[in-house]
Amino acid sequence: MDWSSYYPVLVATDATKPTPKEGPNADTRYSANWAPLMTKQVEVADIGCGYGGLLFALSPRLPDQLILGLEIRTSVTEFVQEKVKALRSQHASTGDFQNVSCIRANTMKFLPNFFSKSQLSKIFLCFPDPQFKARKHKARIVSTSLNSEYAFVMRPGGKVYTITDVEDLHYWMVEHFDAHRSFERVSEDELEADECVEVMKSETEEGKKVERNRGPKHVAVFRRLEDPPWP
Template structure:
């Protein structure tokens, strides 16, 4: 059997060293990103051996939100393709009463976010910060309705998604005619889908598909300026910071979920 990749060896050695620390010290130690890096592209149509609930009611969230086990509180905010979780950590203090979930397909990246959440909770035990955020490994393109009830969410974030530049790869984009319908299903009326990218073609693609869906209305520039989540989205994500450093352009568009039209009599 060939030896494991060097990257995996380094990660295993890092975890072994962490386990040698005192349990309390280890629990409060933030994970190092360099040991969890993974290629940016993950094929959402591949079989990733995922586990997912048959229905939202069959999902056990007790390990994700231990402070809310005995409550009927539901997740309200979803960060789809959360990456290394920058948006979750930025939003958590701003929306302390909302449960938020990051959904990430890449194994190592999802593990990093989970470990960082654990450490941040320990470091902020007295203030109770970061108890309202969690991350799970999931393929939202396939299983979004398995995790959320109809009209459950108030906010969905699609931050710097994979642009899939080649035309034959466009079917893998996180926004499509089918997926806008699924976002409308899990988003309650008045809820908002937030999108941001540094790729103009992808920005126009997402706008086109959401504007083609009769259940969404594009927010005006005035509404964008008054929404604090828009600014957090621009500056809180890892990709957003990288675009800022490189002097790139951030394209933002947000869409409000409208009320369902009346059934024809």
């Protein structure tokens, strides 16, 4: 995935671009096929980012990491993209918000198309659709097959952050991550020391709505384990 258009200030300079030979018979293939080189790769993904509250809150807290929101709704994606442009323009002198962006994507179908193996250090699943009806449970963002995809794109030691106000969905996510051999649940003591947990609770649009309604917030975080050695 070429992220250069989403994080333009992190594109390598033209010094790395091949110079085509001159003349009518010059071979210009290398010049035509040259792609901009990113000096960094995306490390943090907010799946189902909504209107970007978590993205913009994490941006100054993780200044050295590229953060990406993935959202399936076209109009919402466009809103976040325009807000990114506006914030970058407003903070041009300081260079803030250059590390955050958003794309339209159905991550349940195409997650491995966007990230390579062991690329991500953090994945956020914040207030996902609970899909209450039993026949719709297969559409939940956490499942046996999807957890394997999360494991593929996550580096060992990386974390999947989950939060919901639906107790049944919380237990569902815990059950499926606990059953997956690539993850272990993070302890409560570690959660208290993790700044990202507090941001996740307070900065998402859904989190703020739950706070106004004095509803519960169920949090669980899971660490990506090292793969076992080959026999």
